[in-house]
Amino acid sequence: MTDHIAEAPIAATGSSARRLHWSALRRSAMVRRVLVLATLALLWQLAATFTASPLLLPSFTQTMTALWDGLLHENLASATAASLGILIKGYLLALLLGLIFVSLATANALCREALITLTAMFNPLPAIALLPLAMLWFGLGETSLIFVLVHSVLWPFALATFTGFQSVPDTHRLVGRNYGLTGARYVGSILIPSALPSILSGLKIGWAFAWRTLIAAELVFGVSASQGGLGWFIFRNRNELFTDKVFAGLIMVILIGLIVEFGLFRAIEAVTVRRWGMQRG
Incomplete structure (x- = not known):
């Protein structure tokens, strides 16, 4: 009984740390910039695939x-x-x-x-x-x-x-x-x-x-x-x-x-x- 009670705060602490970690990542300017660049690259790739003309728009x-x-x-x-x-x-x-x-x-x-x-x-x-x-x-x-x-x-x-x-x-x-x-x-x-x-x-x-x-x-x-x-x-x-x-x-x-x-x-x-x-x- 005592062991279960002791493990609960530890699990809660680990969950809180993960939430803080993800919250810090979301607030990171570098992460947001990488996300913007990755989105642009994906849109570029999709547009080139849809166009299907490497001479006009290479992927x-x-x-x-x-x-x-x-x-x-x-x-x-x-x-x-x-x-x-x-x-x-x-x-x-x-x-x-x-x-x-x-x-x-x-x-x-x-x-x-x-x-x-x-x-x-x-x-x-x-x-x-x-x-x-x-x-x-x-x-x-x-x-x-x-x-x-x-x-x-x-x-x-x-x-x-x-x-x-x-x-x-x-x-x-x-x-x-x-x-x-x-x-x-x-x-x-x-x-x-x-x-x-x-x-x-x-x-x-x-x-x-x-x-x-x-x-x-x-x-x-x-x-x-x-x-x-x-x-x-x-x-x-x-x-x-x-x-x-x-x-x-x-x-x-x-x-x-x-x-x-x-x-x-x-x-x-x-x-x-x-x-x-x-x-x-």
């Missing part, structure tokens, strides 16, 4: 096979590395120029009006529209790609950062002045931390614009530096009617986007704006 499994084969036996890995190298160069250069422009605009009224005017002029201008000029000025190569990348990233990032600087509370500005901060120290110690949510938003938008511009530019330019990039890989396989390899190239773009979003930007947010209570999780 998810066919695309994954092409992706693996492209990484092992074709130039997908080297094409991705070439594109990422150019992307990072253009992206970092645009961020540097953006921070310089916004810092000058914050310190000087004339620079502020110049930045507002230039942003209004060039932000709506598609980077692809500058391809003919880039080819005329810099020729066919990496410099032309970096030029259009800088254009695609600079203006949205500068706009988001400048908006963040303008929304910094007056109390934060007064703290900086009371400590005697001026110039770069004032920007780095007061404005950037206070405007970090807007800056991170500009970084994300700039990264997405950079990827779009680079892939589109490589489709036109063909070869960047001495080898084709990811856009050229997609374009070449489209011409040869290897639709599964075209989708494999697109999947590679998406995978890199997911890695940067959830592996880099979310990590930065977790240790900065979310930890500081400036942004909800």
Whole structure:
């Protein structure tokens, strides 16, 4: 009798632990993301099966096979590395120029009006529209790609950062002045931390614009530096009617986007704006 009474709390405790475990899994953001991706993959597979035309819509499994084969036996890995190298160069250069422009605009009224005017002029201008000029000025190569990348990233990032600087509370500005901060120290110690949510938003938008511009530019330019990039890989396989390899190239773009979003930007947010209570999780 006593043994049965003792076993009941143990069984109840085990059941409660399992419920807590499943409850924690349901609340996990990673589990929800995997569930979303798995659902999309299943819908893709069903749509391809229903269409029954691999030339128009290869299945998810066919695309994954092409992706693996492209990484092992074709130039997908080297094409991705070439594109990422150019992307990072253009992206970092645009961020540097953006921070310089916004810092000058914050310190000087004339620079502020110049930045507002230039942003209004060039932000709506598609980077692809500058391809003919880039080819005329810099020729066919990496410099032309970096030029259009800088254009695609600079203006949205500068706009988001400048908006963040303008929304910094007056109390934060007064703290900086009371400590005697001026110039770069004032920007780095007061404005950037206070405007970090807007800056991170500009970084994300700039990264997405950079990827779009680079892939589109490589489709036109063909070869960047001495080898084709990811856009050229997609374009070449489209011409040869290897639709599964075209989708494999697109999947590679998406995978890199997911890695940067959830592996880099979310990590930065977790240790900065979310930890500081400036942004909800």
